[in-house]
Amino acid sequence: MKPEHVQALLSPRSVAVIGASTRPDTVGRAVFANILLGDYQGVVYPVNPKAKSIMGVRAYASVLDIPDDVDLAVVVVPARVVPQVLEECGTKGVPAAVVISAGFKEIGPEGARLEARIREIARQYHMALMGPNCLGLINTDPSVRMNATFARSMPPAGNIAFISQSGAVGVAALEYVVGENIGLSKFLSVGNKAALHENHLLEALARDPHTDVILLYLEDLEDPKGFIELAREITEHKPILAIKSGRTREGARAAASHTGALAGSDEVYDSLFRQSGVLRVETLEELFDYARALALQPPPRGNRVAIVTNAGGPGIMATDASVRYGLHMAPLTRETRERLRVHLPPTASVQNPIDLIGDAKEDRYALALDLVLKDENVDAVLVICTPQIMIDLEAVARTVAHIARTHPAKKPIVTSFMALDDLGKVVDILEEARIPNYRFPEAAARALAAMVKYTDWVHRPRTPIRVFEDVDREAARRIIARAREEGRRFLPEPEAHALLRAYGFPTVPGQLARTPDEAVRVAHVLGYPVVLKVVSPQIIHKFDVGGVQLNLQTDEEVREAFQRIMERAQAAVPEADLWGVYVQKFIAEPGGLEVILGMHREPHFGPLLMFGLGGVYVEVLKDVTFRIAPVRELGAYRMLREIRAKALLDGYRGQPPRDVKAIAECIMRLSQLAVEMEDIAELDINPLLVMESGRGARVLDARILLQE
Numbered sequence: 001m002k003p004e005h006v007q008a009l010l011s012p013r014s015v016a017v018i019g020a021s022t023r024p025d026t027v028g029r030a031v032f033a034n035i036l037l038g039d040y041q042g043v044v045y046p047v048n049p050k051a052k053s054i055m056g057v058r059a060y061a062s063v064l065d066i067p068d069d070v071d072l073a074v075v076v077v078p079a080r081v082v083p084q085v086l087e088e089c090g091t092k093g094v095p096a097a098v099v100i101s102a103g104f105k106e107i108g109p110e111g112a113r114l115e116a117r118i119r120e121i122a123r124q125y126h127m128a129l130m131g132p133n134c135l136g137l138i139n140t141d142p143s144v145r146m147n148a149t150f151a152r153s154m155p156p157a158g159n160i161a162f163i164s165q166s167g168a169v170g171v172a173a174l175e176y177v178v179g180e181n182i183g184l185s186k187f188l189s190v191g192n193k194a195a196l197h198e199n200h201l202l203e204a205l206a207r208d209p210h211t212d213v214i215l216l217y218l219e220d221l222e223d224p225k226g227f228i229e230l231a232r233e234i235t236e237h238k239p240i241l242a243i244k245s246g247r248t249r250e251g252a253r254a255a256a257s258h259t260g261a262l263a264g265s266d267e268v269y270d271s272l273f274r275q276s277g278v279l280r281v282e283t284l285e286e287l288f289d290y291a292r293a294l295a296l297q298p299p300p301r302g303n304r305v306a307i308v309t310n311a312g313g314p315g316i317m318a319t320d321a322s323v324r325y326g327l328h329m330a331p332l333t334r335e336t337r338e339r340l341r342v343h344l345p346p347t348a349s350v351q352n353p354i355d356l357i358g359d360a361k362e363d364r365y366a367l368a369l370d371l372v373l374k375d376e377n378v379d380a381v382l383v384i385c386t387p388q389i390m391i392d393l394e395a396v397a398r399t400v401a402h403i404a405r406t407h408p409a410k411k412p413i414v415t416s417f418m419a420l421d422d423l424g425k426v427v428d429i430l431e432e433a434r435i436p437n438y439r440f441p442e443a444a445a446r447a448l449a450a451m452v453k454y455t456d457w458v459h460r461p462r463t464p465i466r467v468f469e470d471v472d473r474e475a476a477r478r479i480i481a482r483a484r485e486e487g488r489r490f491l492p493e494p495e496a497h498a499l500l501r502a503y504g505f506p507t508v509p510g511q512l513a514r515t516p517d518e519a520v521r522v523a524h525v526l527g528y529p530v531v532l533k534v535v536s537p538q539i540i541h542k543f544d545v546g547g548v549q550l551n552l553q554t555d556e557e558v559r560e561a562f563q564r565i566m567e568r569a570q571a572a573v574p575e576a577d578l579w580g581v582y583v584q585k586f587i588a589e590p591g592g593l594e595v596i597l598g599m600h601r602e603p604h605f606g607p608l609l610m611f612g613l614g615g616v617y618v619e620v621l622k623d624v625t626f627r628i629a630p631v632r633e634l635g636a637y638r639m640l641r642e643i644r645a646k647a648l649l650d651g652y653r654g655q656p657p658r659d660v661k662a663i664a665e666c667i668m669r670l671s672q673l674a675v676e677m678e679d680i681a682e683l684d685i686n687p688l689l690v691m692e693s694g695r696g697a698r699v700l701d702a703r704i705l706l707q708e
Helices: 003-010 027-037 079-092 109-124 167-180 198-207 224-234 258-262 265-276 284-296 312-324 334-343 362-374 393-406 424-432 441-458 473-485 493-502 516-526 555-572 633-641 646-650 660-676
Strands: 014-018 043-047 072-075 096-099 128-130 136-139 146-149 157-164 184-189 213-218 240-244 304-309 380-385 413-417 510-513 530-535 548-552 580-585 593-602 606-613 624-628 680-690 697-699 702-706
Touching: 003 096, 003 128, 003 136, 003 198, 014 027, 014 146, 027 043, 027 146, 072 079, 079 096, 079 109, 109 128, 157 167, 157 198, 157 284, 167 184, 167 213, 167 284, 198 213, 198 224, 213 284, 224 265, 224 624, 240 265, 240 284, 265 606, 265 624, 284 441, 304 312, 304 362, 304 441, 312 380, 312 441, 334 362, 362 380, 362 393, 380 393, 380 441, 393 413, 393 424, 413 424, 413 441, 473 493, 473 702, 493 510, 493 530, 493 580, 493 702, 510 516, 516 530, 516 555, 516 580, 530 555, 548 555, 555 580, 593 660, 606 633, 606 660, 624 633, 633 646, 633 660, 660 680, 660 697
Parallel strands: 014 043, 014 072, 072 096, 096 128, 157 184, 157 213, 213 240, 304 380, 380 413
Antiparallel strands: 136 146, 136 184, 510 580, 530 548, 530 580, 593 606, 593 680, 606 624, 680 697, 680 702
């Protein structure tokens, strides 16, 4: 996609509305009216073969009849006519188009074929095509001032851009920002994404000097890997916030591995956003709450917040919310507390939260706000003001605004003026000073926490993707090739362990035995005690068929266990091809911790890595976290801190700390394996037995499933 064509889409000097109508109740008329009456700074041409003029402007039968160049075509005609219209635009040399018309892939196969046709036309003419089935786009830049949508309102100018995959959500968002007076730089409704998708628009917004914060409403991603790389670059200097709809696992395909069963699409998107620095939110209200703070206030240096309030209850609520969302209550210095004590009434609280008590006027707010901004232990401030009969809310707002503008300590300030009525002037005063106000303290605390989270991302340590050179890729490929030649997808445990050994995993010694006597001989080589596990390409879950016997101490126990395993497996899966048993050294490690590592190859995203608490309860407790491969070194270590059972890794109730370095290395080796061996569809290491710090880890059990 040519950048100059995307630029023509976003900032056109001339627009043709193809399908502009003389009838007031039509989409074509609404789009044309919004452009014409919205102070658009370019030239707009209505195109309608049945009209001489529309709203007093001369109409043209075709875009080909327009005597001047056209930068952007806004297409609002029946779906069946869209290909012909786009062909004419291509012939005319129009570099960009927005197809608002519906009736494409969203209605079924016939519409999908029509959409494929317009995609091909866009590619043929290198046209920046947005849509179809979309709301349109808005650019509030005073040098453009274009509302090419059929929405009712034009948002005020600002530095927040919003990309929406849903037209209906886009309409709701526009109504919200107009009602809340939130400024936008761009509004872009991508619809079905036949040609242009979010990555193309993100690239343009990254370069846009009028955009400081980017918001996304997504239902899917066209190019997830490209999104990760692009978003990582953009979030270094511009925050991206996203709502991703469809959080349930219904429709997730059945999987043979624990990882596949646990990895719904929502977990994939959580991983994708986490790895790319995108802040995920739940609601439109949260989306714009966070965006306002990020767009208006300087970034915090840390997570220590001071709360200034005139009421104890809201102060406590704000404290609880701050801690809940990951902020720390700033420990005020002795100097700050002493100066507050000198100037505040005896009943006031000089601890954090600072309670100025109910009769506090603007002078107390000025004193407290000045002191906490000067305090070296404070990174951000939340000001709460509840309406009392003796308080002039506007005077307090002017005081907060003045200090925010003039104070040398450039720290973020958010407010919560909790009056439900008569806040218009208060909000105007605060907005003029670029201070976001929230109706309730909890929302303000959440917004500050989002700012801290973004700042943490920007200032995070950078680590590379580690590549291990001690791997034997050819050995791994031979194992996979042999399974392919035999028409198998499942790699039984001897092959799975051999493949993992080729990639440097710390496996436990073991060997395939086809008879009881052979099992005894292997046991002698390994040394007692041993474990026996059934080996069959048709048996994936060995425990379910009674195919595992642990802690065998003698030759007789090995022979009896071999026979018992074979009989149980044959009874449970009569059609199974029983290769024998895998004889493995039994690792008796009472202090070891069982964790799980896994990989599930998502068709749209590539390999998804999983880490969590392992053993038989993995799918019951579901204490797991995910990353999309390849994973960086720091990302591997962060996975260890994201499970609920992370305290077990640190050492709990007298237990020693676990070897987290060994786990992180296994995660990185699994990441490399997943990237390099694309034939692998699913892989579980469960359990990986982790010893105390410095003693490493051991792969006790593994299963690998190949792609279809």
